[in-house]
Amino acid sequence: MIIVVSNRNVATVDPNSTKPENGDEKLFGDDFNQQGGPNELRVATARKVNKKWRITLLPDTDDDGNPATGVLFAQTMDAIRNGKLPGSWVVFIHGFNQSFKKNLKKCREIEAYGVNVLAFSWPSNPGPNGGLITAIGNKREEYRAARANARLSVTAVDRFVERTVRYIQGAAEEDCRLSVNLLVHSLGNYLLQRTVEEQLFANDLSVFDNIVLHQADADSKGHHSWVDTMDEAKRVYVTINELDSVLKISTLVNGRRVGNTANNLLGDLPVYVDFTYGEDIGNEHRLFRPELDNDVVNKFFRRAFNGRRAETIDGLAFNHELNAYQLEDRPGEDEDFDENSD
Numbered sequence: 001m002i003i004v005v006s007n008r009n010v011a012t013v014d015p016n017s018t019k020p021e022n023g024d025e026k027l028f029g030d031d032f033n034q035q036g037g038p039n040e041l042r043v044a045t046a047r048k049v050n051k052k053w054r055i056t057l058l059p060d061t062d063d064d065g066n067p068a069t070g071v072l073f074a075q076t077m078d079a080i081r082n083g084k085l086p087g088s089w090v091v092f093i094h095g096f097n098q099s100f101k102k103n104l105k106k107c108r109e110i111e112a113y114g115v116n117v118l119a120f121s122w123p124s125n126p127g128p129n130g131g132l133i134t135a136i137g138n139k140r141e142e143y144r145a146a147r148a149n150a151r152l153s154v155t156a157v158d159r160f161v162e163r164t165v166r167y168i169q170g171a172a173e174e175d176c177r178l179s180v181n182l183l184v185h186s187l188g189n190y191l192l193q194r195t196v197e198e199q200l201f202a203n204d205l206s207v208f209d210n211i212v213l214h215q216a217d218a219d220s221k222g223h224h225s226w227v228d229t230m231d232e233a234k235r236v237y238v239t240i241n242e243l244d245s246v247l248k249i250s251t252l253v254n255g256r257r258v259g260n261t262a263n264n265l266l267g268d269l270p271v272y273v274d275f276t277y278g279e280d281i282g283n284e285h286r287l288f289r290p291e292l293d294n295d296v297v298n299k300f301f302r303r304a305f306n307g308r309r310a311e312t313i314d315g316l317a318f319n320h321e322l323n324a325y326q327l328e329d330r331p332g333e334d335e336d337f338d339e340n341s342d
Contacts, residue, residue: 242276
């Protein structure tokens with residue numbers, strides 16, 4: 001199951017309707033909510049039918065005046081108790097240059113690990129469009145606009161997490177066993193950093209079994225000062241790929257990023273996991289992609305997304321000098337290096 005909470009503008013259906021409104025992947029746009037601004041949240045469900053997205057936007061309240069999100073959550077809990085849905089959830093915050101359609105694709109990839117997805121979708125694609133591989137001079141304006149949108153979304157994220165926590169705590173009181181895990185991808189980590197630094201939901205993090213700071217597009221220098229404050233969570237993981245092509249471009253603009261730097265790993269709280277040079281890793285930015293041909297990496301994310309301890313799997317070894325786990329099999333490390341050459 002995929003549920004999306006968004007502060008994007010509602011683009012293709014009546015945003016003021018008191019009934020559920022059906023649309024496709026164009027239902028949400030690339031700007032902030034036009035009725036309430038960046039702090040206004042709307043909730044939708046998403047599923048793919050015959051290779052097409054069916055998005056259902058919920059009204060704020062149902063016919064009886066009950067919050068629509070509360071009704072949806074109650075229905076979801078019933079489905080979990082009856083074995084119709086899995087009991088593991090991944091709360092997902094995406095990164096830069098993401099249209100709503102791209103966000104849905106990533107939600108599907110996460111769902112493939114046997115979990116439900118609760119995504120926060122923010123306007124990180126403010127234009128001009130064209131993809132991150134275009135000339136860096138043309139992307140700086142868009143990237144800076146996206147960072148500004150991230151700053152404006154801090155309160156929305158706080159409301160999103162607070163609402164999520166409230167429902168999860170209610171489920172716990174009803175003895176409904178859930179595993180809830182937080183996946184923050186790329187520039188979404190800058191959004192999380194700003195939220196944590198403003199101490200908006202520090203105490204709410206206790207509901208998460210695992211927090212995965214995935215290929216974080218945040219400053220490497222001093223990152224431990226905010227990451228270490230998330231100690232209410234059971235576990236925090238930081239993933240690294242030094243060859244990450246997307247973070248390489250961000251590095252040219254901002255300096256070394258958390259997700260592509262295997263030094264200065266000074267955090268006391270996080271478990272650092274360096275996947276650099278692994279089979280089929282290359283310059284990959286989306287390591288949780290199920291199609292990635294690396295059994296160790298796939299197993300890591302399956303365990304992390306289902307609330308299990310992930311660094312204990314076979315195929316990872318701890319490097320004390322780096323303070324990080326690394327893949328034991330790193331075939332890419334010597335691909336372009338001939339030790340016998342002059």
